[in-house]
Amino acid sequence: MSNEPADMDLTGDRGSQTVREGIYHLVFFICAAVSVLTTIGIVLSLAGPAFGLFGGSGFFQDVSLSEFLLSTDFSPAIKPTVFGVLPLVFGTLLITVGAAAVALPFGLLTAIYLSEYASSRRRAVLKPLLEVLAGVPTVVYGYFALVYVTPILDAVPGIELGTFNALSASLVMGIMIIPMVSSISEDSMSAVPDSLRNASYGLGSTKFDVSTGVVVPSAASGIASSFILAISRAVGETMIVVVAAGQTARFPGSATELLNSFFQSTQTMTSAIVQLGLSDLAGGTTAYRALFAIGLVLFVMTLVLNLVSDVLVRRYQEDYE
Amino acid sequence: MATETGTTTEGAAFGKISRLRGIVFEYLTLAASVFGIASLGVLLGYVFWDAFGLQAADPLWYAAFAVTLVLPLTGFALYGRRNALAGEVALELFSTVMAGVLGGFALVVVLEVIAGSDVWSAYFATVAGPLAGLFVYGRRNEANWVGLAGLGALVVGPVVGTVALDPLTRVGELLGGPGIYFLSLVLPAAAIARYVVGDVLEFGSGDYAALATVVVALVGVPVADQFAAVTRPIWLMFHVALVVPFGIVAAKNLADRDRWIGFAGPLILAGGVALLVTLPEVFGIAGPEPWFDWQYVTANPSRFADQAGLYPAIIGSIFMIVLVALLTLMLGVGAALYLEEYAPSSGPLGAVTRFIRINISNLAGVPSVVYGLLGLAVFANTLRLGFGTVITAAFTLSLLILPIVIISAREAIQSVPDSLRDASYGMGATRWQTVRNVIMPRAIPGILTGTILALGRAIGETAPLIMIGVATTKFSPPGGLFGKMTAMPMQIYTWAGFPSQEFQHGVVAAGVVTLLVVLLTMNSIAILMRNKFEQSDI
Numbered sequence: 001m002s003n004e005p006a007d008m009d010l011t012g013d014r015g016s017q018t019v020r021e022g023i024y025h026l027v028f029f030i031c032a033a034v035s036v037l038t039t040i041g042i043v044l045s046l047a048g049p050a051f052g053l054f055g056g057s058g059f060f061q062d063v064s065l066s067e068f069l070l071s072t073d074f075s076p077a078i079k080p081t082v083f084g085v086l087p088l089v090f091g092t093l094l095i096t097v098g099a100a101a102v103a104l105p106f107g108l109l110t111a112i113y114l115s116e117y118a119s120s121r122r123r124a125v126l127k128p129l130l131e132v133l134a135g136v137p138t139v140v141y142g143y144f145a146l147v148y149v150t151p152i153l154d155a156v157p158g159i160e161l162g163t164f165n166a167l168s169a170s171l172v173m174g175i176m177i178i179p180m181v182s183s184i185s186e187d188s189m190s191a192v193p194d195s196l197r198n199a200s201y202g203l204g205s206t207k208f209d210v211s212t213g214v215v216v217p218s219a220a221s222g223i224a225s226s227f228i229l230a231i232s233r234a235v236g237e238t239m240i241v242v243v244a245a246g247q248t249a250r251f252p253g254s255a256t257e258l259l260n261s262f263f264q265s266t267q268t269m270t271s272a273i274v275q276l277g278l279s280d281l282a283g284g285t286t287a288y289r290a291l292f293a294i295g296l297v298l299f300v301m302t303l304v305l306n307l308v309s310d311v312l313v314r315r316y317q318e319d320y321e
Numbered sequence: 322m323a324t325e326t327g328t329t330t331e332g333a334a335f336g337k338i339s340r341l342r343g344i345v346f347e348y349l350t351l352a353a354s355v356f357g358i359a360s361l362g363v364l365l366g367y368v369f370w371d372a373f374g375l376q377a378a379d380p381l382w383y384a385a386f387a388v389t390l391v392l393p394l395t396g397f398a399l400y401g402r403r404n405a406l407a408g409e410v411a412l413e414l415f416s417t418v419m420a421g422v423l424g425g426f427a428l429v430v431v432l433e434v435i436a437g438s439d440v441w442s443a444y445f446a447t448v449a450g451p452l453a454g455l456f457v458y459g460r461r462n463e464a465n466w467v468g469l470a471g472l473g474a475l476v477v478g479p480v481v482g483t484v485a486l487d488p489l490t491r492v493g494e495l496l497g498g499p500g501i502y503f504l505s506l507v508l509p510a511a512a513i514a515r516y517v518v519g520d521v522l523e524f525g526s527g528d529y530a531a532l533a534t535v536v537v538a539l540v541g542v543p544v545a546d547q548f549a550a551v552t553r554p555i556w557l558m559f560h561v562a563l564v565v566p567f568g569i570v571a572a573k574n575l576a577d578r579d580r581w582i583g584f585a586g587p588l589i590l591a592g593g594v595a596l597l598v599t600l601p602e603v604f605g606i607a608g609p610e611p612w613f614d615w616q617y618v619t620a621n622p623s624r625f626a627d628q629a630g631l632y633p634a635i636i637g638s639i640f641m642i643v644l645v646a647l648l649t650l651m652l653g654v655g656a657a658l659y660l661e662e663y664a665p666s667s668g669p670l671g672a673v674t675r676f677i678r679i680n681i682s683n684l685a686g687v688p689s690v691v692y693g694l695l696g697l698a699v700f701a702n703t704l705r706l707g708f709g710t711v712i713t714a715a716f717t718l719s720l721l722i723l724p725i726v727i728i729s730a731r732e733a734i735q736s737v738p739d740s741l742r743d744a745s746y747g748m749g750a751t752r753w754q755t756v757r758n759v760i761m762p763r764a765i766p767g768i769l770t771g772t773i774l775a776l777g778r779a780i781g782e783t784a785p786l787i788m789i790g791v792a793t794t795k796f797s798p799p800g801g802l803f804g805k806m807t808a809m810p811m812q813i814y815t816w817a818g819f820p821s822q823e824f825q826h827g828v829v830a831a832g833v834v835t836l837l838v839v840l841l842t843m844n845s846i847a848i849l850m851r852n853k854f855e856q857s858d859i
Binding site: 017020021023024025027028029030031032033034035036038039041042045046048049105106109110112113114116117118126128129130132133135136137138139140142143144146147148149175178179182206207208211212229232233235236237238239242243270273274277278291292295298299302303305306307310 | 342349354368466468472651653655656658659676682724756829
């Protein structure tokens with residue numbers, strides 16, 4: 001009886017223990033709630049100055065919605081100021097298309113190689129190296145595009161490039177987002193069950209037939225999800241464009257202008273935000289509030305893309321897991 | 322007959338063509354996999370060429386470079402492929418040195434350059450000291466109030482420290498800088514060395530390790546006094562961050578004869594660099610003219626390329642990243658613990674949990690420039706923490722990488738087997754006791770790995786810093802939490818806009834190399850920890 005340690009209290013001090021556990025529970029919940037508060041903060045801090053929610057004049061009281069959405073001019077500094085978002089959306093699409101033209105094919109082929117052809121040893125070497133591509137700071141990529149890639153491309157006969165141009169920025173951005181495409185695509189290809197592959201081999205298919213005819217179609221939703229995620233990343237990418245693509249907002253009037261805009265300086269939504277931010281942060285002006293209106297458009301675009309990508313990822317996970 | 326031969330040739334041709342097609346396709350996919358890596362490699366080659374001014378070097382210098390560094394290191398790498406242990410030991414030693422240098426710099430920046438020994442002594446007495454004491458007490462005694470007391474110290478300590486800053490700094494001045502650091506850094510380091518050597522690695526006597534830590538710190542003081550650049554506080558900090566960890570790792574590897582060969586790697590590297598620096602000078606061979614040198618790291622920015630330096634930006638980046646690390650570790654681990662261990666998965670509260678999870682994965686996809694707008698509107702304009710101050714930047718970047726930290730911390734917590742949890746609950750442990758005694762000790766390496774990788778992302782971010790008004794160029798390091806700062810990527814961005822060749826192909830390239838060296842160090846520490854973690858898991 002007396003062998004039991006004196007301080008061993010089997011009945012337990014239930015009351016204080018419950019309170020203690022409750023406090024820990026609350027503290028951890030607050031930590032998790034910070035992420036929800038961040039989302040609310042983003043929405044309010046973008047919508048506030050854009051619509052004038054917290055008193056004062058909002059951007060859409062200064063500038064009509066139709067001017068913002070329909071005007072093909074963006075000149076925030078020179079009077080009379082015009083705040084049309086179309087040229088910025090066009091610039092963003094231009095850069096995104098260029099980046100996607102590099103990242104989607106190369107990323108998809110990389111995923112096929114890693115998932116179907118590579119030995120486990122090669123995969124162990126290639127995968128971390130590919131991750132390095134996404135780990136290099138974007139301002140460094142911008143510097144690469146401006147100082148090394150543009151002169152190299154300019155030396156190619158038949159290409160006349162400006163110092164700042166959309167082409168080199170989008171090429172370098174494409175290289176940066178290859179791992180986004182390849183890692184999610186590879187995951188979805190690896191999730192395709194071997195029974196499907198074996199069935200195809202049993203019918204006399206070659207490895208090429210299996211890879212392109214069975215694995216890629218079966219992993220289509222995952223591949224599409226990776227494409228959309230990469231495009232979302234390209235839409236939101238800032239520093240490469242700011243450093244290498246210049247600050248000229250343009251909207252093409254004809255097909256030749258559309259093609260030429262790759263070789264010229266261009267402005268995206270993100271680089272317009274940075275340009276406005278460098279000039280005016282104290283608040284109170286239309287230009288300051290325009291920051292948040294453009295930011296809101298950018299946020300909504302990337303959010304929609306991310307949600308679509310999420311839905312597609314869940315689809316392949318439901319299919320095979 | 323004719324039809325038969327027809328079909329056979331057709332069949333053969335069919336087989337041939339499809340095999341060719343398959344081979345072409347395989348090599349096409351391989352080429353695509355290598356394309357991005359090779360492009361980055363070429364661009365990095367250009368940057369290093371520019372940053373180290375290699376075009377100035379004599380062909381003979383390249384020969385010396387190949388003989389002293391490239392050949393021996395390639396040889397060691399080839400040997401490392403056959404003897405994995407050698408490569409592992411070499412990576413361990415290399416990462417310890419790099420981590421020690423980085424950690425030493427971080428200590429010097431935060432404690433000596435920004436806070437000063439007197440301010441540090443005040444906050445050590447009110448925050449760091451009590452927390453460390455409670456942690457040690459909680460490890461030794463099973464007392465449930467320790468965690469709560471730690472939380473209390475975390476909240477109350479900074480307040481008391483700030484209110485009583487003046488009297489506490491006076492007490493600190495009594496001891497003087499080196500005395501404060503000896504008490505607050507060297508003695509705790511001795512205790513940690515005793516614990517690590519004696520209890521964790523178990524390869525020697527912990528008491529001797531602790532004694533050696535203290536003795537070497539004291540013996541090093543007269544040695545450090547010989548060098549003007551190394552003050553006594555700086556010596557003590559690098560002793561704690563670099564010398565002691567390296568000593569422990571080296572002693573551990575020396576204790577095992579099979580691991581001795583691993584020392585060859587770092588020795589070859591150090592010897593090769595030493596030879597490469599001395600030999601060309603002796604023989605009068607023209608070496609490279611590097612932009613990336615000691616002057617560059619310690620000088621202020623300048624509009625003259627040959628005088629320009631990155632010092633204020635390096636200090637700003639390191640100070641900011643230390644704050645971001647503290648904030649994201651606390652919030653990220655707390656959130657991950659809530660989602661994995663506490664949150665109900667069903668019922669009305671289950672819906673809240675699911676919402677938080679979806680919310681976090683979507684936050685990870687929000688463009689960084691939008692976080693900059695959040696920081697501008699909330700921290701700079703609404704809370705009035707100031708434009709371009711260290712605290713605004715740290716809060717903004719913490720929110721930016723928090724989703725990544727939470728996701729990786731959740732994975733680390735998930736990887737703790739459920740059998741351990743059930744065993745703990747079966748013994749009657751409460752949720753918090755299970756978290757503290759069972760889950761955290763096993764999840765911490767994974768959490769730290771993910772956090773370091775996320776911090777690597779934060780240190781390279783530029784766009785959010787521009788949006789919160791961080792200065793493009795500053796000529797002095799930040800003075801404190803509310804001081805104006807600049808950061809390495811900001812300075813690179815500014816200089817990249819300078820049209821002159823010397824900046825574009827010299828000063829900026831050196832800045833890029835500095836940033837990449839810091840990133841490489843952080844990543845190699847993370848990889849080392851992941852390897853250790855996976856090994857101990859098996």
